[in-house]
Amino acid sequence: MDETVELGVELLEHLEDEQLSLSDAIDRIETVTTDPHVTREILDTAELRGVIEREDGIVRPTGGAYVSFRSEVVQREGEFTCRRCGASISTGHFVQFDAGEHGPFGSSCIRKVTGRE
Template sequence: MASDRRPGDAGEADRPDPVELGVQLLERLEHAELSLAELMDRIETVSTQPATTRAIIEEAEKRGIIERDGDAVKPSSGRFLTFESEVVERPGDYECERCGKPLSVGHFIRLEAGELGPFGSSCIETVTGRRD
């Protein structure tokens, strides 16, 4: 599972802001609606720290990126990731950030705040909302 410290970080100054990274990820989800548990699954690719995950959700709500109705969450931006430019594949020896499986090709999400990944081919579709 992910934490606020990303693999390969050189130092504090080089780390992306996990809250901004999480908000930008939520802004690009293709789901029409998710449960709160499904939303947490996506956020945990950025951070598993309770304070950070709470800050991501609160900031996304404040900016109008998501709307919560009980356990239902609706992304509202309508902006989706472009797989050719914002989701890139890189060969290498990786472990999926979502499921932990070993990978020979990693899928990485490029956002303004930083990069998320690596993910396997199935997990990248789940994280982005192209598949449940």
């Protein structure tokens, strides 16, 4: 579970959104875990570490550490299921975080998960 929390915190740290609703933040976290207790632990840990600020249902990432699509996203060919939307994909995009690899995602979902769209 500690690895899952670390991966979730690192995902929140790398969001490119200036702010997002708590619901949208949870949507991103659900690519790491669907366990509501772990989701809460991810949000609480991220807030305690200063990675995010939460107020009135709004989450504001504070880190400014963005995912570099050149060096931190790896593409692999194969038969995958996108962790965000559940679609079958032949090219999986995987984010390389310090806490571990996160993916696979389709080409549009990787942009959504990181806050590029």
